[in-house]
Amino acid sequence: MSDFADERNQICDIGKRLYAREFVAAHEGNVSVRLPDGNILCTPTMQCKGFLQRGDLCVLDTEMNQLSGSKKPTSEIRLHLEIYRQRSDINAVVHSHAPHATAFAVANRPFPVGVLAEPDLFLGEVALAPFQTPGSDEFAQSVTPFVHDTNAIILANHGVVTYAGDLEQALWMTEILDAACKTIILSMSIGGPKRLSKEQSRALAKKRSHFGFNDPRDLGNSEIDVRKNPLFGQQMDSNGIDRTFFED
Ligand SMILES: [Zn+2]
Structure with missing residues (x-):
């Protein structure tokens, strides 16, 4: 049986980048990939994403049964599983508290389309899902109405989740969204964003x-x-x- 070394290395690498970008603090955030055999490789709970080792990761089936790994998986894996269930084209999910996107989350402010070219081209619509207690079934289901038409969802009073066909793309979605949120917040001090026609x-x-x-x-x-x-x-x-x- 494959130990999925490549996928493990990718998650450890993405964890380092999330931590270096200050998109996650302490043990925050979680990352997963859908493996070629259909199972899910994910980060463990209560561990800093900047210092992950390959052996720290957990393999679960789609019913959340743990198949390998000595550490407990993140409880927010329910959110990831819901996204994989709804979207067969998605193979990677990144959840973080990227600070500028999370500023929109705590303000309960929807991300505007039609003001900035890059997110309009590469993100499309960004939903704002209502708050639910992290890790609960209700939290996982809070994204269900939006997940088919988006690749990024701001989670009210919590953070952001992005998803794509591979892990690199999923991280890019977070980076593009956070950069755009930062630009919009900055523009508000000099008159606010102006819409494209x-x-x-x-x-x-x-x-x-x-x-x-x-x-x-x-x-x-x-x-x-x-x-x-x-x-x-x-x-x-x-x-x-x-x-x-x-x-x-
Ligand atoms: Zn979170």
Whole structure:
């Protein structure tokens, strides 16, 4: 039986990068990958992600039964398993408390689309999931309504989770989101972000589709304002955007 050395090395490497970027403090955060045999390799609970060894990692089946590893897995693995259950194309999940994205989480502020090119191209929609106690079943299920149409979810009053086909991409989603949140927070001290036009925003959504991302904003209807958030409008004002960010 393979010991999945490559996947173990990748998780240890991502843990170092999360810690170096200060996306996780102390024992915070967790990382997992879906192995070729369908089982899940994940980080243990109560251990700093900056100093992981290959042997620290746990292998679980999709029912959360531990198959190998002497350490206890993170309780937040329930969140990862829910994402893998909902998305067969996802093979890696990164959960962190990246500080600028987590600032949006504690403010219960949705991440705005249509203000910055990079996240519009590579992240698409970012959901804001309601708070649930970390590690609970309710916490895992808090992402279910959003997971099919996103690759990044801000977890209210908690942190952020990103997911992709591989671990490198999943980390990039966190990095892009956190950098964008930082830029938006900085811009608020000099007048706040200004929105792209409908046409500019639509062009980004189309380009994203051309990259192979399925972007629900690219609806092919010139009357639809792609800057508004058709999926998560219930979390925003009656116009579908968070007005506190914008002068329209
Ligand atoms: Zn957390």
